[in-house]
Amino acid sequence: MVMLPVFIQAPWVRLDPFSATLFTGVLITAGLVMHRSRSQTASDMGSLLVGFSGSWLAGCIFWGWLRAHPVLHLPVEAFAVPVALGGLNGRWRLAATFYLASLVGTACTDLAMAATGVMQFWPAVVTASLDQAPLLLHQAGLHLLQPLPLATLIISSALVLMGGRWLSKNSSGFSSDAGSMAAAVLITTLWVDGFFLVSAWVQPGLSGLIE
Numbered sequence: 001m002v003m004l005p006v007f008i009q010a011p012w013v014r015l016d017p018f019s020a021t022l023f024t025g026v027l028i029t030a031g032l033v034m035h036r037s038r039s040q041t042a043s044d045m046g047s048l049l050v051g052f053s054g055s056w057l058a059g060c061i062f063w064g065w066l067r068a069h070p071v072l073h074l075p076v077e078a079f080a081v082p083v084a085l086g087g088l089n090g091r092w093r094l095a096a097t098f099y100l101a102s103l104v105g106t107a108c109t110d111l112a113m114a115a116t117g118v119m120q121f122w123p124a125v126v127t128a129s130l131d132q133a134p135l136l137l138h139q140a141g142l143h144l145l146q147p148l149p150l151a152t153l154i155i156s157s158a159l160v161l162m163g164g165r166w167l168s169k170n171s172s173g174f175s176s177d178a179g180s181m182a183a184a185v186l187i188t189t190l191w192v193d194g195f196f197l198v199s200a201w202v203q204p205g206l207s208g209l210i211e
Contacts, residue, residue, distance in 0.1 A: 001052045002102065002188040005059055017064025024060065027053035031095075044094055044177070051095030054080040055102045070110070070122045077106050093178050101182035105160070105189030112156040112193075116149035141197060153197075160190050 012020045027049055034046025055077070062076040080099060087096035113119040121140035128136055144153055168183035 001048060001098070002105075002185055002192060004052075005056070009056065009059055010063065013060055013063045017060055021057065021060040021064065024053050024057040027056055047092060047094040048098050048181075050092065051084075051098035051102075054084070054095075054099045067126045068123045070113075070119055074103075074107055074110055077103055094181065097178040097182050098185060101185035102189070105186050108156065108160050108186075109189065109193055112153060115156065116144055116152045118143055118149065144197065157190055157193075160186055164190070 009020060012023075031046045031049030031053060034042050034049065037043050037046065058077045058079055062073055066072050066076060081103070084096040084099045087093065088100075110119075113122070118140050121136060121143070125133055125136045125140065144150060164183045164186040166183075167179050167186065170179065
């Protein structure tokens, strides 16, 4: 579910953000139906789908209509925080934990982008013409190879990895299933960020940000 937006949502939102946004209803409906299942596995998957739908909706709204304004990224992604916090101690614990863990991963990514100075390339990349965008994205990747940005990137990645491992080892403190899942989300987010970084160097078109 962390990887899905990279391969499906990103190109879909570029082509038709309205239909991608409406698909949120399908995710929520499927999640609610599965959550009522007598099978614990199906029920848990339904809960995860509901949590994922929050991240999906926020992603569609931002990347569909607001993507040239990085300062709005986290506020849009965080729209369901009050609901998620309220669901942490109830039957929607997995949904709430998945959404909040994804949000923390997004926040870590955005903070790392700001700290390394690569955030400055964001508006130009997503608004550039098709022939200019790959070059700008490649330049952003090269910027990260400079000593200070690269050191910042390595430290940020290490902190996220340590946070994920800590959650995994201490998940029994509040809920083993939710804690382990949150750890997996954080660590997978790190892999997704790595994919974006490598694609920026090798083949910018694979990043999902441009055509």
